Amino acid sequence: MDFSLSDEQRATQETFRRFAEREVKPQARDLDENPRFPAELFQKLGALGFFGMRYPAPEGNGADLLSYLLAVEEIAAASLSLAAAATMQSLMGTYFVHKFTTGETRQRLFAPALRGDKIGTICMTEPDAGSDLFGMRTRAEQRGGTWFISGQKIWITSAPVADLFTVFARTGDKQLSLYLVEKGAPGLVVGRPIEKMGVRSSLTSEVAFDDAPATCLLGEFGQGTGYLREILAEIRLMTAALALGVARSALQDAVAYARQRKQFGQAIARFQAVQIHLADMAVELEAARHLVEWAAWRSEQGLPNDDQAAVAKLRASEMAHLVCDRAARVLGSYGFATDFPVQRYLRDARFTLIGGGTSEILKINIAKGLCK
Numbered sequence: 001m002d003f004s005l006s007d008e009q010r011a012t013q014e015t016f017r018r019f020a021e022r023e024v025k026p027q028a029r030d031l032d033e034n035p036r037f038p039a040e041l042f043q044k045l046g047a048l049g050f051f052g053m054r055y056p057a058p059e060g061n062g063a064d065l066l067s068y069l070l071a072v073e074e075i076a077a078a079s080l081s082l083a084a085a086a087t088m089q090s091l092m093g094t095y096f097v098h099k100f101t102t103g104e105t106r107q108r109l110f111a112p113a114l115r116g117d118k119i120g121t122i123c124m125t126e127p128d129a130g131s132d133l134f135g136m137r138t139r140a141e142q143r144g145g146t147w148f149i150s151g152q153k154i155w156i157t158s159a160p161v162a163d164l165f166t167v168f169a170r171t172g173d174k175q176l177s178l179y180l181v182e183k184g185a186p187g188l189v190v191g192r193p194i195e196k197m198g199v200r201s202s203l204t205s206e207v208a209f210d211d212a213p214a215t216c217l218l219g220e221f222g223q224g225t226g227y228l229r230e231i232l233a234e235i236r237l238m239t240a241a242l243a244l245g246v247a248r249s250a251l252q253d254a255v256a257y258a259r260q261r262k263q264f265g266q267a268i269a270r271f272q273a274v275q276i277h278l279a280d281m282a283v284e285l286e287a288a289r290h291l292v293e294w295a296a297w298r299s300e301q302g303l304p305n306d307d308q309a310a311v312a313k314l315r316a317s318e319m320a321h322l323v324c325d326r327a328a329r330v331l332g333s334y335g336f337a338t339d340f341p342v343q344r345y346l347r348d349a350r351f352t353l354i355g356g357g358t359s360e361i362l363k364i365n366i367a368k369g370l371c372k
C-alpha cells in the first residue's frame, strides 16, 4: 500500500491550507464567540470547488476521496465550526439531491448548492430517536400525488439558514423513505438555534413538519436505509478528517507554547513530563491519520471499507479529544483562557465524538463486523 500523496492531492491540500490560513483562521475566534452562519466563507468554499469535490464532472469536480479528506482536514484545522457546516453541505446535505433529482428541481437546487448559495440539510435525528433511527416517528402520507410529511427533527445542522431539507420518514416497520422538502413549504417550521459548547457557528436547530408538502420522494419508496448505508463510510471518514484537523492544530499550538514557555529556568519543552504529552499526542495523531488514509485507500480501490471507516472514525475522534485535552494541560492556565484557541479546540473536538455515530455505537458495529 502506498499512501504517499499524488501531485494533485498535494496541490489540493496546499490550496485549502492557504485558504484556511488566510481566510478562515483570522475569523475562527469570532465564529466561536459570536455564532452565525458563515455565509461569506461558504461562498468562497464554493468558488474553490469544495462543495463539488465528491460529485462527478461537469457539475462537480470528481475529486478522489483522499483529496476531499485532505481539504476537510485543512478547513477543520482553522475552524471546526466552518468545517462542520461545510462538510454537511458537501456530503449529506446535497448527496440525495444529486443522486435523485432531475430537470427543473435539480437546476434550481443542485448547482446553487455547489456554489454555497443554497444550503442543504439532512434530517434524521428526532427528540426520541438518535442512535436508534428506527425509533423515528416522522411519517409521510401520499394524497393526490403529493407526499405530506409530519414529525419533528432535532439537531439539524444549518437548518436555520436552509433552503432544502432531505427528510427521513418511517414508512414501514424497519423501513425508511427519503423526501425533499423546501424552504417555504406550508407546515415547515424551523426552531431557533440550539446553544452549544462547540462548533458554535455550525448552527443546529429543531425542525417541525406539520403536514408539510414534499417537493418529491427521493429515490424509491422504502429504500432510505440502503441509501444511507451507501454514504455511511464516507460520513465517518469525513468526521475523522475533522478530528485530524482540530487535533493537528492543538498539537502545533502545544509544541509552540512548550518551546517558548519557561519555568524553573528553562523551556517547559525540556521537561520529560511535557515531552511525553507531546509524544503521545503525535503518536495518536499519526496512527489515526494512517487509519483514515487506509480506509480512504480501500474505498478508492473499490474494496469494502465500512468496518475500516468505523475504526478510523472511532480512533480519530477519541484521539482528537485526547490530543486537545493534553494540549490544554501543556498550556497550564493559558489552556483555560479564551485568548488562546486550545480551549476552543477542546470544546469543538467533542462534536466529532457524536457526529457520524457515537463511539459506543461504532464499537458495537465493529464487534458485529468481527463476529458475523
Ligand SMILES: Cc1cc2nc3c(=O)[nH]c(=O)nc-3n(C[C@H](O)[C@H](O)[C@H](O)COP(=O)(O)OP(=O)(O)OC[C@H]3O[C@@H](n4cnc5c(N)ncnc54)[C@H](O)[C@@H]3O)c2cc1C
Pocket (backbone or CB within 6 Å): 088, 121, 122, 123, 124, 125, 129, 130, 131, 132, 154, 155, 156, 157, 158, 199, 204, 351, 354, 355, 356, 357, 358, 359, 360, 361, 364
Ligand atoms: C453539533 C451536532 C450536529 C448534528 N447534526 C445533525 C444533522 O445535521 N442531522 C441529523 O439528523 N442529526 C444531527 N445530529 C444528531 C446526531 O447525529 C445524534 O446526536 C447522534 O446520532 C446521537 O444521538 P443522540 O444524541 O440522540 O444520543 P442517543 O442515541 O440517545 O445516545 C445517548 C448515549 O447512549 C449511547 N447509546 C445509544 N444506544 C446505544 C446502544 N445500543 N448501545 C450502547 N450505547 C448506546 C450513546 O452512545 C450515547 O452515549 C447532530 C448532533 C450534534 C451534536
